[in-house]
Amino acid sequence: MKLYDNRRAPNPRRVRWFLAEKGAAAEAGVEIVPIDFFAGDHKTPEYVARAGIAQAPALTLDDGTTITESLAICRYLESLYPEPNMFGRDAKEIAVIEMWTRRAEMMAAIPLMLAVRHGHPALAALETQVPAVADNNLQGAERSMAFFDRRLGASEWLAGDRITIADGVLFIGMDFARMVKFAPAPEHKNIARWLTAMRARPSATAGT
Ligand SMILES: N[C@@H](CCC(=O)N[C@@H](CS)C(=O)NCC(=O)O)C(=O)O
Structure with a gap:
């Protein structure tokens, strides 16, 4: 492959x-x-x-x-490579992981990618940049952080008690947006705890 x-x-x-x-x-x-x-x-x-x-x-x-x-x-x-399982083992897990993956993608990863694409000078070669698109998407993602912070206050990982693809989608979206100086607000302590755990894993630097 x-x-x-x-x-x-x-x-x-x-x-x-x-x-x-x-x-x-x-x-x-x-x-x-x-x-x-x-x-x-x-x-x-x-x-x-x-x-x-x-x-x-x-x-x-x-x-x-x-x-x-x-x-x-x-x-x-x-x-x-079924182990460790990242997409769910039974009907309920599969649906819950899919739900959090979609939320991570729609509410954070895509808006943050658009904020970088339209807001960082290095991406001007790939995109007709519209500053308002960058601003709007950055603000939307920032608003979503309160939602993810609440979730991570109630759950160790985004979709439950183990790391899944949903965590990867949220983490990589947030990490990419550091290019436009995106950072979770200091009051979002649950996101900070989770980010520390994500960054400590070998996967955080895979191929970077
Ligand atoms: N939905 C696709 C999106 C793929 C995508 O947008 N890839 C970007 C890089 S993150 C790309 O190929 N960009 C090339 C370009 O902008 O010219 C996926 O999840 O793989």
Whole structure:
């Protein structure tokens, strides 16, 4: 399997983070192929024909099938490397983890990615930047932090009593937004506790 990857971008990082949580066998099972966005590697006819979209990450299987969308790739890898479980073991767990993953993505990760894309000068080469889009999304994500702080006051991890893909999505979204100086408010002590735990894991620096 080949993982078309970009070291600085948040969606590819989800997959590297996930592989690191799965452990050495999972990491060894995937060959990393670096993609340079600024050189346009992902826009070549060959890349787009293979992936179907000019984005990373993309996972090409040995039979030639290519999967894009970071969470779809993680789900595929979960089937190959089931332990430790990250997507749920039974109907209730699967639904609760999906719920928190969607909340993490819609309420934090996507707004924070847009805040960086539209707000950081380094991304001007990839995006027609609109400062109001950056501001609006940053403010929306900041408002969502109170919600996640309440949850992390009631639960050790986002979706329950063990780390799951939902934690990875929230963590990587928040970490990426440090590029635009995003930081949780000091009163959000539960997020601070959780961030310390996330940063202490080997997966926090996987491929960074
Ligand atoms: N929904 C997709 C989003 C993938 C995506 O947006 N990738 C970005 C990097 S984080 C990309 O390929 N950007 C290339 C560009 O902007 O030209 C996923 O989760 O994989």
